[in-house]
Amino acid sequence: MKRLAKKDLLDVLKGWTKTCTVMCPTIKPQGDALFDTFDAATFTLDYGKPPNPPKSFFLPHSEVIFEVIDGRYEERTKVDKTLLFGIRACDMTGLAQARSFMNRDKTDPYYQARLDATLTVVMACAGPQNATCFCTTTRSGPCASGGFDLQFYDLGESFLVEIGSERGAELAAVPVFVKADEAQASGQVAEFWHKAVDAIPAVTDIHDAIARLAEGADCSPVWERFGAKCIVCGGCAFVCPTCTCFNVYDQARDKDSGVRIKAWDACLYGGFTREASSHNPRPTQAARLQRRHEHKLLYYNATDIQAALCGCVGCGRCSDYCPVHIGTLEVARAIVQKQDNSTGGDHDRE
């Protein structure tokens, strides 16, 4: 453990910019706090839960993998050495899960290149960032249990800094990081953790929903009801730290030139599972929503979830951003209540 005075943080970040691009929470002109390139004037520690998880640093929203110019192939993936400062514990767990999934049976070279080039600095949460946080339920927060290079605990005037890797140790190998007394530090971390856990209430619906799904309860009314309302925007998948599905497609300029693009995709889209014959094994929005939520709560791979509870890391973003309120929290609640007050009319027709 090391200790860093808060007043020295800006200098530390500035120092890190010499060797890599530092991405950190910044205040935008309209008051939003988003991850962007470090700038001392806009850097902020008052950023709550960033609207997006850090997955786009590893799996860009869209990227040109290669370009064909007059029949000649040129690789286009460009990777910069990057440091992510201030990611949340839930997102760190999400990243660890995604990392396991993406490289489980085969290495994705584009994803791996970015993993290799990216340093992660977690900012542990002292409490919930908003009402939808449930990382204590999914065992993915409020502090990260591993996978990071450094983890910061905000103690007011100073940070306790936990070193998670050799790369992290190098980052903290500057004099402003002073060695902490281990006994005192671990006491402070334990106190920080206990306070935070107490402040983030457990969501029993999540456990109960997992149990119901596991026992094969008929939840079809829940899926039908949400399926009718889902607007198929895919936003829940895009803000999810553990969703990593992508599509690969070509954009031809002419017969000898064009680009191959890799872009985010989502299992909520009909075209995601539609086969060439036009048969779709997930033919309805209800079936697609069921698949998505069962994937998070039921069918996850035990290796990939990295000792967390399931394939959901409790960041609550799907509940924050779904325009029609179909997030994991709402779905879990509905499964538990087994709401089957379907909205069907009485079809009163002659």
Add this chain to the structure above:
Amino acid sequence: MTNSIGEFDDADLFLITGSNTTTQHPLIGTRILNAKERGAKLIVIDPRTIQLAEYADVHLRQNVGTDVAVLNGLMNVIIAEGLYDSQFVETRTEGFDALKDVVSRYTPKVVKALAGVPTRDLEKAARMYAQADKAMIAYAMGITQHITGTDNVKTIANLAMLTGHLGRPATGVNPLRGQNNVQGACDMGGLPNVFSGYQSVANAEVRAKFEQAWGVTLSDTPGMTITEMMSAALKGDLKAMYVMGENPMLSDADSNHVEHALAKLEFLVVQDIFLSETACLADVVLPAASFAEKTGTYTNTERRVQMAYKAIDPPGAARPDWEIICAVSRLAGYNMNYGTPHDIMQEINALTPSYAGITHERLAKCHGLQWPCLNAEHPGTAILHRDRFTKGLGTFLPCDFKPLAEVPNEEYDFILTTGRIYYQYHTGTMTRRTSILEREAPRALVQINPEDARRLDIEHNDLVELASRRGSITLNAEVTDMVPRKVLFSTFHFHEAPINVLTNPALDPVSKIPEYKGCAVKIRRLA
């Protein structure tokens, strides 16, 4: 909209007509589904079994183009059974006797004969709507895109006034706008007869105000609507056209006529973010910036003006529309010199009473302001016509039923009605360039009822030819009972099967909107 989107959460009843709400306004559609879950009632008037129809307490599946007859029928029942709001009628309206006189002819029996709507359902819908405490009507292009579009809207207003479902929370007449800023474009005078804020060009006082602000002399004669422009171009009366963010080659009725008209022009300028089918015909194409590449405001369907800030730079030579217009104007000899969108908003505030209090400074601090917003302290207006109508008393404007301009005959024996699907937007200039959306809906389909399909030996996905008196197209069939017998439905999204080759350019006499929602066609299976 007379009322606001949030009020959908409080209404007891919805009457939805000519709007496939869950598909075209999905967030409003979901509010309606949520309302159903808490016990609200739903009446759907639509020839197609749209998603909302499956949730409806009553679905009146009228014959295409018989909206006035059905709405008059509702009022007939409401008056006959004494269910109208006599206090509202007495204190807030005028012309009730004339209304009563007209709708008395539309008994449930007559409406059944004209519109094919069962009498029991009509009566049930009439009672439900009249007796609801807070009832909202929402409609869209299914009401307006007829030669009787204006009559349809007047009749909807009559129904709301008759029952007092106006001027209170969670009531009203609520047209759902089809584009993020079509309300704003109209508000800013993108119409031939008014300046911004619906100030008439015929009003000398208004004209003098704008003449002083702009230092020019302005005409007191309304200009032409887009449909009139095309006819004028064909006749040679109109020599040049400057099209911005519009793709009439796919969106206007009778495309062959449009193509001839545009070809006849001496000069065509198109300003757009992509090279649309219309832009391909242009003498000059001016590349415009997209929404993310410029700063300004949009005015949505509930009259809410919202700020949007530039997020990224425009590509290549593209520029925001206002900058292009200023530059063209300067070259043409008028020194139009706004420095920023802020300057333009200040002029809007000064010249447009309903926008007087909607400043960029205020918009930066809130989620928008709803006009009328008369001064810097005015909170904006969520509900119109609260205590009085803008004109004082609300006048009932009763209309009689008129049939479609082109009814089916022996040869053209189907009615084609056109619209939109969830995944594509209008002429597809944007959505068809979006791979995920294209994957969802890559090709044009025409919906045909299973019984008709069986009779014509058409199977799902078969290639069919659709023909009207104006032209023909080929596309694939979607066999579905969403459409009633003898009705076909398709969309105007696909340049490969441009549906507006077929549609009838007959116009509503007032709004000059073509009858996109009904023309006579024939259909046959291709080999």
